[in-house]
Amino acid sequence: HRPYIDDVVLVSASGQPMKRETDLIDVWFDSGAMPYAQWHYPFENEKVFENNFPADFIAEGVDQTRGWFYTLHAIAAMVFDSVAFKNVVSNGLVLDAEGNKMSKSKGNVLDPFETIENYSADVTRWYMMSNANPWDNLKFDLKGMEEVQRKFFGTLYNTYSFFALYANIDQFFNKAPQVPLSERPEIDRWVISLLNSLVKEVDADYADYEPTQAARKVQNFVNDNLSNWYVRLCRRRFWKPSEQQNGSKAAMDKDKLAAYQTLYECLITVSKLMAPTAPFFADWLYRNLNNATGMENHESVHLADFPTASDAVIDKALEQRMDYAQRISSLVLSLRKKEKIRVRQPLHKILLPILDNHFQEQVEGVKELVLSEVNVKDIEYVTDTSGILKKRIKPNFKTLGRRLGKDMKDASAAIAALGQEDISRIEKTKQFLLEVNGNSYELTLEDFEITAEDIPGWQVASDESITVALDITLDAALEAEGMARDIVNRIQNIRKDKDFEVTDKIRVALQRDDAIVPAVERYGDYIKAETLTADLQMVETVDGEEIELPGEVKVRISVEKQ
Template sequence: DWNLSRSRYWGIPLPLWSTEDGKERVCIGSVAELRSEADKAVAAGVMAAETAEAFFAELDLHKPGVDELVLVSPSGQPMRRESDLIDVWFDSGSMPFAQWHYPFENQEEFQAAFPADFISEGVDQTRGWFFTLHAISVMLEDSPAFKNVLSTGLLLDKDGRKMSKRYGNVIDPFEAISAYGADANRWYMMGNSQPWENLRFDLKGVQEVQRKFFGTLFNTYNFFALYANIADFHYPESPIPLAERTEIDQWITSVRHSLIRQVEAHLDDYEPTRAVRLIDTFVQEQLSNWYVRLSRRRFWDGDAAAFQTLYECLETVALLMSPVAPFFADKLYRDLKQTDQSVHWADFPAWDEGAIDPRAEGRMDLAQRVTSLILSIRRKEKLKVRQPLAKALVAILDPDLRQELSRVQALISSEVNVKEIEYITEDNTILVKKIKPNFRVLGPKAGPQIKEISAKLRNFSQDDIRNLETKGRVNLELSDGNYVIELADVEILSEDIPGWSVASDSGYTVALDITLTEDLQQEGIAREFINRIQNLRKSNDYELTDRIVIRISTHPDWDAAIRAYGTYIQSETLGDQLELVAEDSIPNGEDIEINGISGKIWLDRV
């Protein structure tokens, strides 16, 4: 249990020389003092001059070299060094002083850097480095060695077992880095669990991070670069003011500045996992899956505000991710800004309170909720998003919420491919709702009253249900007193109506008109052809600006749609000419299938 010295062949010596009887002892405090004591020993004849000269010529203070020196005591007795070493962690613990050669020089530099702001090491260093740093600092400076410590947990296998050759579950870090990159491994480890917790390491998780986060970010930058080069975009010295940009530009800018603020706060609080997860969500869900996807046409049209907004988002991501993914961030930053300057020389981004708009973020959150509900109905009814629908009804009782939603209505319509969105007010007779107890929540709370509460809920009118949805709680008069029912205590469902399909979630209800008129069906067919033609353009390695000739094999089930929407198909695919021809006239055409019907498409560059 002795925590100071160790018996080893090589290492840092205890600087103690003693006589054989142990009655006289000297502790050496510097090389200069050791040299002075050696000179005395040579003069007293207890050590050969050649021995001292050879030692100081090499000046290796480690054992066993230093043990060649024999010093002399005040009484003239030879003194030899104590054979033990000092524990290596005391050597490491002297780092704050040794790095400055303090106290012999650099006093100002030392005082400016001591104590350290932050230190991080494994939990096993609690009795090692962490302790010796403090022990030495307290002895010398009456001060702790550091202000903050982040003690990391242990690395376990995916099943939570310690990695061991005996179990055959050891992962070679160099193989993991070679396969997936250092940044993907680091991002996975930092984002998977808090650093101070034990980490279950699974290479499938690293692969998923590489594909989902880094792959998404890579594709987002490539999308930007592709259209920016076509539009000859360069980020201007005076960008378009935020107030003059679109609703979705203002939203993503607000989210971006909120992200900077949150990431900065988490990193300042030594919460890197929360910071990494926020960046991850921003890139995958908000930037790629929402902003870029809903703004694609603007990039095709060369919209300067869209390019500037996406550029700012990518620059911010590069800066925020750089402490965790330094290589990818540096590549992204240099390519984006067309510079040789590293991201690691740039300042950490600053957030602007004036750019953060909670109402804009709330509007877009509402738009995403409504969009999700409509898309869930499409999945239930097996209606592709490419198939246009006539109308969606959104039940919003709050007039302020209706006003907010109307500002993002065009985005919703575009995303869900619905021609018209209408709002249902409290006096509607279209949506009929039902209410029933949420027994999992209400049962434990209500106990024996649950039977009477269920009966009361069965008698709720549409007005009663709307009142509960609006206020969040209502009072029920029971035989033994009053009971307050909250929204979480019940389930509110909407009944489907003929020709419509209904979905509800978290207090929001939408109804989708699923009736397909002939015109809607024809437009849906046209959109399917646009999709096939765009895929063929890509597989044929056509440039984005290439004009094409299109020939489609004739078929009675789609000829009318192509004639009605031919101009639309050409405008979406850069087609200079579109013809319906006999299938045997395009033998080299590509086989296609539209709504279960087979045919051919032939493309050629103009």
């Protein structure tokens, strides 16, 4: 160290004195010279250097900004009047679940090899990529890893397993001509439209070095739209048996073929979209699909082309209609959960205040789908809610606080005092002119928080501009239908427990009980059709297992193969 090293004089091989270099520079500049040093430029590889400089992107932790990122640019600017790299992909620090720095002395360090062994490399990568914005520190929580493993990878695996199960039964290998999109059901056209919108957005995210956004969008598509909506609503299309012809299966009908082709396209496209972030699972999914169909001449997803979106199949109006269907269904299901009314129990009616004629037309286009999803008999549109629904309004402090400043307190009181007609007008026009202390503020719907109060015999819920009121009163007919649906559920569970094939027909004997007689007598054909039951009987005594039904009803049931 200085100053002692200055007293040391070395002797070169030729006998010349050698002393410490007095002109010093930050050692980070050695790292900053990396783009040139790696090619031994300017002494050789001039063309190679020119083809690779400046770099497309640089990826490192946020702690590298002062040292490496800066010196790379500093040298490039001084020598070439250029930047050293075009894009930055930077991550924050990895902390423990509580936001503390990991330290062996604190005992909060996670072994990365053990973590990967327990959860896989793909789950680890996906969690770290999608959980936090790249510039934020990541609070590494194993519970979050478990959630990604279960909610995303588990959901995608189950969706593929569902497809593979029925594709094998129906011998679907995607060899038949593609059903034209215009001839497919609306729900097929919707998911294909949404898939192509997703491809366009994810492609743009990757191009902009935004892998976090790309991962989140793929995850939302799989969880919310593909699995929880498309597959769930289309199950019957896969379940229905294909006709037999001369002892072998005939060509499946167009509706069923369209369902297979649509789900196949979604799954293989998702495998490509997720491949940069989850390379192993994506390759497993792609190989399983492509090896069965031979549709693409690639051994691996990583040798396939990245998907390209087709604007011709993107239908934003259809996507909006289905978004309304999903939001309305979600509100109704949340009310059922709140009131502890099982979805298998049908209800009479939904009241839906309409925002405008276009909104009603959009909802009418998906009305039957919504009613089927939430198990309600009808939707009644209402234009004047003043005598039916009472709403409350308050300011959205997140959007208005800084904007209104000292007027915020008086504005809050003025907004809270708005009447039902004012609230209805805000919901329809999505704007409002607020006068406070001589100042005028043009507000939008996002500047308000609007909620609805429950009315006798109904439950009310809101989602931004959409409000639903659910009639929760029951009569004998509804209760009988609900009981029939529960009997179907119990029979299906027994089929599963006994490992019956999905094509096996069965015989069912139910112990007679006054609580189930109306359901079996009125909905016997429905029960038989849903469970592939060839023979359904009610008898006084049954040698079988006991099942529990709503209302603390317990009866015995026998389920056997025909």
